[in-house]
Amino acid sequence: GIQVEQSPPDLILQEGANSTLRCNFSDSVNNLQWFHQNPWGQLINLFYIPSGTKQNGRLSATTVATERYSLLYISSSQTTDSGVYFCAVGYTGTASKLTFGTGTRLQVTL
């Protein structure tokens, strides 16, 4: 099946710093989403971004489908950004499921 790798696995930032999270996938995809799992375990949908670039406030994401990677940018990080960030992909071979990466655990400190 498709492989989804995320880096770095862990990241510690001071409040106000910027960061880039990466998601590599092993096959062509037609669905890619970024999620934030907060400390209470809730999965919050950040972006649906199978290709191109999107921005939402301090967050933005870029997917280069032909090169099989996606990037999530967090600018001016805040303590509320802490949690785990997951990339999840869907691809033509199995239409109805998302395959999640192992996540990047982000801790933002004061």
Added chain:
Amino acid sequence: EPEVTQTPSHQVTQMGQEVILRCVPISNHLYFYWYRQILGQKVEFLVSFYNNEISEKSEIFDDQFSVERPDGSNFTLKIRSTKLEDSAMYFCASSEGYSSNYGYTFGSGTRLTVV
């Protein structure tokens, strides 16, 4: 913004008991899913459901599990004879259309603890 609602948020059950996890998908969505996340691990696909039948399931989704859409709004996951290793966060999700071309909306999850 429309939400996927899951109940209960937490459930503790004794090993061997049956549990039913409930979900109310977004009203105009046609595709429904269950995922689970064992503590500290990644989120795993269990099953997808469309037009009142299972469209895809993973190897995790064995005879112990079943799904149902008992009415026009609810979508349930039943786990028969729970085992300790069924302890996990269970997420329901829905999408408007054919899932590879549409974003998913996830519920807040049900944390199941089997003791």
